[in-house]
Amino acid sequence: MSNYEAAYEKLFVQNLNRYSAIRRNIRRRVERVLKDPYHNTEFLDDITGKLNLIGCRSARIDRKFRIIFVICEECRNMYECEYCFCEDLPDQTVVFLTVGPHDKPMQSNKTEKQS
Numbered sequence: 001m002s003n004y005e006a007a008y009e010k011l012f013v014q015n016l017n018r019y020s021a022i023r024r025n026i027r028r029r030v031e032r033v034l035k036d037p038y039h040n041t042e043f044l045d046d047i048t049g050k051l052n053l054i055g056c057r058s059a060r061i062d063r064k065f066r067i068i069f070v071i072c073e074e075c076r077n078m079y080e081c082e083y084c085f086c087e088d089l090p091d092q093t094v095v096f097l098t099v100g101p102h103d104k105p106m107q108s109n110k111t112e113k114q115s
Ligand SMILES: [Zn+2]
Pocket: 070, 071, 072, 075, 076, 081, 083, 084, 085, 086, 087
């Protein structure tokens, strides 16, 4: 089985540092995604909250956290995808967009507004 190449977006790296308590689990999940990004991952075709995640996939880490990523060979054919960073990358690349709680996948490290 051929492994996929990994590319990491800035937000993913930021959150990897932010959630350092589960960094090991994240790393392990990343390894598994790179072996087979279609296995045990969820294709997202809906709009979660305000975010359009169509074309992205999610991989669950635990009950609370998940990784959001795209597979370039899949993503680059979808014009709906807003998070395509696949340009100039080979087809067999997984772009890790972010990691975080299920309900706030794209949260950056800006402070949250309490409502
Ligand atoms: Zn793409």
